[in-house]
Amino acid sequence: MARHRAIGLAANRSLPREPTRIGQPRKSKGSTPSGSAYSPRGDAVGVFARQCIAQRELNTGDRRMGATALQDERIAPQEDAGDSETPATGRTLITLATYNEMENLPRLVDEIFAAVPSADLLVIDDNSPDGTGRWCDERAESDQRVHCLHRAGKLGLGTATVAAMQYAIDGGYDYMVNLDADFSHPPRYLPQLIAGLNEREEGNNRGDWRYDVMIGSRYVSGGKIEGWPLKRHVMSRCVNLYARCLLGLAPRDCSGAFRAYRVDVLRKLDFNAIRSRGYSFQEEILWLLKRAGARFAEIPITFVERQYGQSKINSREAYAALGVILRLGIKNYVRI
8 A cells, every 4th residue: 555644633524534744753762663554642743633523513603514533544533532621732723825816715714713723813915905904904903813914915825935934923823824715625624734733742841843844636546627628637736746856855745835835934935046936835834844954744634626706827827936936846856
């Protein structure tokens, strides 16, 4: 059986099956051998997941989610953690980059807070003509968890994400989770991504964190895409293969934006050195984080093509992204 990379908390709807472990985790005396199953101590993942589940059930009635334990190979149902103490889960910032997302944003914000009620939300809006930014300001007046960053015009997804990362650093957050604002990244996966960052290295007295970046992946076992034509499937697979080969990246899904970052690792980056302004940003930031020593893991998600609004993807930006990845690949191989 091929090795599956995994972590997890599974939603009742389309249960994500397994997290995936990527890269070379630090080895320590007494750690579990690679490939064998393990269970977190007192289980930070399970406890945090149950906190989110309990709050979500209060907010949404009969929707239920099940917790699962981390394993190197497969995810198994999480056993009851009993009376174990609740771990510190850290301050979390959810980030959305928007441009004309008024048809999606109100409902998306409600679903985000149903999944992670204690998180803050930052919307980076590029002066949307449809009033997205105005709605965000109105929501922020009545909900202190909501924050809005207004930019003068459409400046690109990459620069919006950098602005979000800088906001997370300046605000003293522990975790930052980015997702698209068009419902292609279902908010029900948010607790699972955050729980992965809350897991500590086994057998390490220093209590080092196991992962620095959690990726909601379309391309690990259990992940899938709904609503794409064959041409787009082929293009996405090719871009991911291209980036993995040129940049030496281990994750299967290098181009997706659904990610949770440990803010401490973002502090190591020189944002002024980032070349990407558009879609190559996702690959470039992984490459820079890899060079900074970050460790990655992926969980399977179901990516759903947007139902409302218009896609912002255009062929010009796509070709520009390929060029940026090529230049970064050259730097990678000559070790500049």
